[in-house]
Amino acid sequence: MQFSPGASCPEECRCDNSFVYCNERSLTSVPLGIQEGYKVLYLHNNQINNAGFPVELHNLASVEIVYLYGNQLDEFPINLPKNTRVLHLQENNIQTISRAALAQLTRLEELHLDDNSISTVGVEEGAFREAVSLKLLFLTKNHLSSVPIGLPEDLKELRLDENRIAVIAEEAFQNVTRLQRLLLDGNLLTDEGIAPGTFQDLVNLRELALARNSLTFPPPLLPSQSLVKLSLQENQIDQIPVAAFAPLNRLEKLDISSNQLQTLTQGVFDGLSSLLKHLMVRNNPWRCDCAV
Template identity: 35%
Template sequence: MVLLLGCTFLCLTASVWCGDTQQVPYGLSDFTGSPPTFDCPKECFCPPSFPTALYCDNKNLDEIPLIPSRIRYLYINNNQIETVSEKAFSEASELKWINLSRNKITNKGIGKNIFKNLKHLLYLYMEENQLEEVPGPLPESLEQLRLAKNKISKIPEGIFDTLENLTLLDLHNNKLDDNSISANTLKGLKNLLQLNMAINTLKKMPPGLPTNTVQLFLDNNSIDAIPEDYFHSVPRISFIRLNGNKLSDKGVPQNIFNISSILDLQLSHNHFTEVPQIHLNLEHLHLHNNQILNVNGTMICPLPIELVHDNDFESGPRLRYLRLDGNEIKPPIPMDLIMCFRHLRAVII
């Protein structure tokens, strides 16, 4: 049953970075005069209106051509490339953006210091290749590293130590386990905002989260417990996705999610029998497909219900979206739930 309360429709994206990864981020474009045509690799396309971009995607290439020095944005995804040679990048020292996703690149096929020598590189995409460990060394300038859908089971010691500018690390759908991540693995990522380790084989929460982490995505692992003080080191944490794990009331401390910074909490497809305690600032709560039998609005309300009055609308609990379908809960929706969470726009049971 879906109960819509009011007419507001809210859309919360899963990432602070949205849109097609083929698009150059706002502010990075370099439109400078008429492009030279003599240096454009014959296998690729050099758009006249975008002289600093080189499009070599979907060309069935098995090697990277020589990249001209004027190129800042390289799209060479969706090919059959197995190696990344130093020769190909010997003149392209000003690259900012490289998309090498959906190729056949292995760690052995990557030249030793290729990426490190690209001192201006901001975005590196190597999704859907055949990597078995995080490639490196990497340049200190890097801001986004996307390595999803590889075979990565190893993160070399110290590989992130100098990446203070990295804001997004995407390692989802790999083969990471608890031995892949030590307390010092993420230590150097002082400005990391989003960490995605969903769809791996983790049984424990990754240790040593960077202090500035805002978004933590750990869906579809085998995590069954969370240490009591786990989120104390990440005061800005706002979006947590733990769907599809083995969490239960027993393995989760009662107030673990009762944190003022959390706005979106996703705990679907776990083994909860009760709704965990939440903070009044929480706006979205996903608990579908657990083993919850009933919902007691008085018990889960962050404030005593008698203190939640109409004149406290702005200062009361902020929950707007609550999903509880796939449990053992039967309609109707308890009135004390509605009395507590007066900002609710949708309840799904």
């Protein structure tokens, strides 16, 4: 069905072609009267709280992209347009996410939740799995202490950087085998906090970022047939087992900068193929002498 923007536009907003501009107007709720036909709804930088979403908004079928960053939400909102594909909720104070809220958004593909106050206990188990079409999930700069349980199967990119994650359970990524990009920079991960085999079933993973953690050696059993980029800079790595990188025959970029490496075992890079283009080793306390 084809929609064309109606003549009516909420008086608080400005409507232009397929866009509704209600941003930066000190609104505390979503205005009534938005017509079918508009595809993009700008509601960012207001004072909208969780009570400010009228039921009629959910039935607005033409809206596909919603900007709600910089508001006063403390829970994941309900009654969002049912066909929303891209949702920006960053820079709120969201603390809880329920399964019911995400179950309303079966077409959601891209979800931005950066810069909120989401903790592990605030995410209902399996909540993200309810968003069955979700492919991109951004949770940078929250208060998570572990990876949320129950991620959607079609997920391709997951950003969990700048959280407080200290533990990754072996089953954390069990059902997300289509994942291509995983960012875990700036957490509290130690060698013991990453269960053996955590990453090995991610057979499509192309990028794994583990910078700014507290690892003392690279995680074992990395996905060997797909990994192209591996970031391990700014950890506490002081040794690299000779076979650590041997299976990674597609690796093109490896960063082990700013660790505690003084020496490297002979042959540690021998398994890396000619595909490797970038190897960063700067800012390590290298021992430059003739000792073997």
